[in-house]
Amino acid sequence: MGKIVEQIKQGKILVSDGAWGTFLQQKGLKPGECPEEWNLSHPCDVTDIAASYISAGADMVKTNSFGGNRFRLEKYGLGHKVFQLNKRAAELSRKAAGDKFVLGSVGPTGKILITGDVSEEELYEAFKEQVLGLEAGGADAILIETMTDLDEAQIAIRAARENTRCEVFCTMTFGKTATGEFRSIMGVSPEEMVNPLIEAGADMIGANCGNGMFSMIGIVEEIRKANPDIPVLLNPSAGIPVYRDGETFFPETPEEMARLVPELLRVGANVIGGCCGTTPEHIWMLGEERLKNNLV
């Protein structure tokens, strides 16, 4: 059993970190610039993001490697730097994390299996290349996130499970359909995700991004219906972004998100952090709420 899951099995509630993409933009990342390239060109800024979350009380921080697979990096002419950029990403978060955990972030490739756009082998190789870099840089776990396709998620899990000694986590992204069901854009429901992800080798599963904290309650309930024991990790966005005067705002405040923590714990969440629009203040408040509930 890995160290993070071990703590969960002991009954601990853990706090993860918040957004990376929106944080990088605040620090000056321009639209169209490659975020992972900042691991080489702006190492202080990247380390500072991880450090901000550690100071805010997070038990684990992600890495700046969400789009660090060869398919995405190729778009910036960086397809040959997959290992280097991911290793550096993990090193930078490791430096800030101290004795806290580092979760190597792995996002989707943007390629589609069902149409024959890419083969399973090509996807596997791409994820393998990325996770090897993350492990070499010191990641404790691989966090496969924002997945919408079950097959791609399973391939990524297998690539991490079979090629690294890291713990493997996977979270998918769900929206609400016209009839009020949770589904990924590829049509997967939280309940449908549970067994395939566990069978592929995930130690912890859950949801990230999406339309805010409140939806996570229903998503966890669905996961728990299918499996009462698997550790559950949530990284919700701070709501659906609102566009004002040339800037995007995420509407959910730290207090609003933290207020839902007791309910999320009641339905069975184990780790709570944030996605797009969440800040160190959000993470701080999540930690405060955990203290109030005596769950450290």
Added chain:
Amino acid sequence: MKEILQKISECIEMGKINREAPFPVEMKGQDGVDELTQQALMEGISTQEILSQALMPGMENVGIKFRENKVFVPQVLMSAKAMSKALVHLKPYFLSGQVTQKGTFIIGTVEGDFHDIGKSLVSMMVEGNGWEVIDLGTNVKAETFIEALKKHQNAILGLSALLTTTMMSMERITKAIRAEIPDAIIVVGGAPVNQDFCDRIGANAYAADPQGLVEYLNSVVR
């Protein structure tokens, strides 16, 4: 309606490309759009009929189901792929002028955004509705859109964005196009976009889903 056209329409809706195609499982071993379209042409059915009575209704059905969340992205992609297969056989007739397309639609994902799934999906749906589609790809600059609009007079333009950060880029591009071509028809779409945003940046219309765009386009030309 002729039975074969009905069959093509069903194959498009189900995403059945050809006989060998493994998807969908329940149609294994049956003829797909590829075989049936060739057969229809051999039987002397006009390309116009195939387009309007098989391709368009097939794509329309899947577009409506997608809007109602009865099917999801994979199904629409497979339908679009099946439709493209039929278009391969019909293209020579388009070129010879036997079929007139409804108009030209130019589409691209705005500068700074490399996401292409949504944009390609929309592009295929519009093509399947009988439009000529010019897909400028992803990370497209204002100048490229302006150039394309000048080359294809009367074309309608679609701008796509997936990231909240590239909404700014959408605003900038819309304004740049407006300054150069005041009467351009600009439609916007993508996950973070809504009607309010569309109104603010001065675009002509917002489409919440591909079928919504198709309906808007048809309302503009007819």
